Structure formats: structure tokens, C-alpha cells
Amino acid sequence: MDVVVEELPPILPAEHIIAINKPKRDLHTERDYSWNGLEFRLPPGVFHPGETSRMLHKWLLDGEIETKGRVYAAMGAGAGVEAVAAGLRGAREIYALDIHPESVAVTAQHYTEHVGPRPGTDFHPLVSDLFDAVPDGTRFDVVTFNPPAVSQTVSDDPDVIRNVCVGASLVTRFFDELVDRDLLAEDGEVLIIVSNTADLRTVVGHAVERGLVARVRYRHDWDDGVITFLFGLTRKAA
Numbered sequence: 001m002d003v004v005v006e007e008l009p010p011i012l013p014a015e016h017i018i019a020i021n022k023p024k025r026d027l028h029t030e031r032d033y034s035w036n037g038l039e040f041r042l043p044p045g046v047f048h049p050g051e052t053s054r055m056l057h058k059w060l061l062d063g064e065i066e067t068k069g070r071v072y073a074a075m076g077a078g079a080g081v082e083a084v085a086a087g088l089r090g091a092r093e094i095y096a097l098d099i100h101p102e103s104v105a106v107t108a109q110h111y112t113e114h115v116g117p118r119p120g121t122d123f124h125p126l127v128s129d130l131f132d133a134v135p136d137g138t139r140f141d142v143v144t145f146n147p148p149a150v151s152q153t154v155s156d157d158p159d160v161i162r163n164v165c166v167g168a169s170l171v172t173r174f175f176d177e178l179v180d181r182d183l184l185a186e187d188g189e190v191l192i193i194v195s196n197t198a199d200l201r202t203v204v205g206h207a208v209e210r211g212l213v214a215r216v217r218y219r220h221d222w223d224d225g226v227i228t229f230l231f232g233l234t235r236k237a238a
């Protein structure tokens with residue numbers, strides 16, 4: 001069913017958001033991350049995947065979000081787990097996009113280690129502010145984004161802000177670029193995973209204003225006030 005924007009949960013109270021999003025690990029150290037039997041290195045500043053990331057990664061690997069044979073963009077690639085999942089799944093093209101050069105570099109390393117050269121799959125790791133580095137004329141069948149959309153500034157560390165709490169404006173700009181540059185294939189789908197720690201009504205309302213149709217693909221209640229949604233956004237049927 002299409003989303004009724006006004007019925008989406010409002011933003012959680014600021015103090016609640018700040019309490020649950022306080023940075024827990026030291027982002028400025030070398031860390032490790034294991035996923036699906038694979039090892040990922042997290043250089044300083046690279047996002048440590050959380051529960052929300054893991055949902056996305058599982059869906060990409062098991063095909064709930066299908067990239068096989070498709071042109072896929074992992075927006076905000078982080079450590080590169082989405083790119084690796086799509087490579088293992090057999091995507092036709094993978095764009096791994098992140099504004100953070102170290103994230104793109106480590107994504108490329110992880111892709112080489114865990115996927116390697118594959119006939120029929122092209123991999124494009126790009127340092128990019130949203131879609132800036134994507135050539136005109138590119139058309140994506142699938143785009144995923146676990147955006148740093150938390151609505152409260154939970155730290156004054158620029159790396160924490162980039163990873164967690166840039167806010168809704170980043171996601172509205174993401175939709176603007178996608179629509180203005182006609183980057184979504186006719187039957188393509190954009191999947192964003194966001195919770196009520198973000199301004200859901202602004203984010204989804206903007207996508208709808210820009211002509212996309214929004215559906216709830218998945219909803220998870222964490223029993224602490226936080227509700228996470230996977231929204232699927234498509235073009236309106238002609």
C-alpha cells in the first residue's frame with residue numbers, strides 16, 4: 001500500500017534521540033567487523049555497521065532486495081558490505097558511492113578480497129557527494145541508502161555527523177538529484193532505511209512531492225520507541 005505521509009510516526013523527542021545515538025565506539029581507531037564469515041577492516045572514520053545496516057546487508061545477499069543482473073548503487077557505501085553482497089549476488093554493475101575517501105578505498109579493498117573479478121559484473125568505487133561522480137546518462141535499477149538522517153546533532157565530531165546525523169536535508173537532496181538527473185530506470189526502485197530518529201514525514205513527503213511512489217517494504221519496532229522502516233520508492237506508473 002502507498003504510504004500516507006501524515007500517518008508516519010513523528011520524530012522522537014530530542015533527548016531520546018541523543019540518548020540512543022551517543023557514539024559508542026571510538027570512530028577514530030582501526031576496528032574490525034565480521035559479516036557472513038567475511039572480515040572487514042574499518043579504518044578511522046569508517047562507519048561501523050549496526051543492526052540497521054545488517055538488515056540491509058542480509059536483504060541484499062538473500063535477494064529480498066534483488067541486484068542480480070541489475071545496475072545497483074550503494075549510496076553511502078561505508079565499509080563496502082552492500083557492494084560485496086551485491087557482487088556475491090551477481091549484480092551487473094555496482095556503483096559504491098561515498099563522500100569519505102577512506103570509506104571508498106576500503107570498500108574497493110573489501111570488494112577485491114571478497115568478490116574479485118567476475119565476468120558480467122562491473123564495479124565502480126567512487127568518491128562522490130551523493131551522485132556527483134556518477135556520469136550523466138547512468139540509469140540505476142536499484143539504489144539503497146542507509147542515510148545519516150538522525151535529526152539531532154549527537155556529537156560535534158564531523159566524522160560522527162557525516163556517519164549519523166547530517167539530517168533530512170541530505171535525503172531530500174538525494175531525491176532531488178535522482179529525479180533531476182533522471183538516474184532511476186523506468187522500473188527501478190530506491191530503498192531507504194530510516195527510523196523515527198529522523199524526520200520521516202519530510203524525507204518521504206519530499207520523495208512523493210518529487211513524483212515518486214512510496215511503499216513500506218518492512219517495518220521493525222525495536223521496543224524502545226524507535227521504529228525502523230524500509231521504504232521502497234518507484235516512479236509513478238505511466
Ligand SMILES: C[S@@+](CC[C@H](N)C(=O)[O-])C[C@H]1O[C@@H](n2cnc3c(N)ncnc32)[C@H](O)[C@@H]1O
Binds near residue numbers: 077082099129130
Ligand atoms: C549510516 S552510514 C552507512 C554505511 C553503510 N552503508 C552501512 O549501512 O553500514 C552513512 C554513510 O553515508 C556516507 N555519507 C554521508 N554523507 C554523504 C554524502 N553527501 N554523499 C555520499 N555519502 C555520504 C558516510 O560517509 C557513511 O559512510
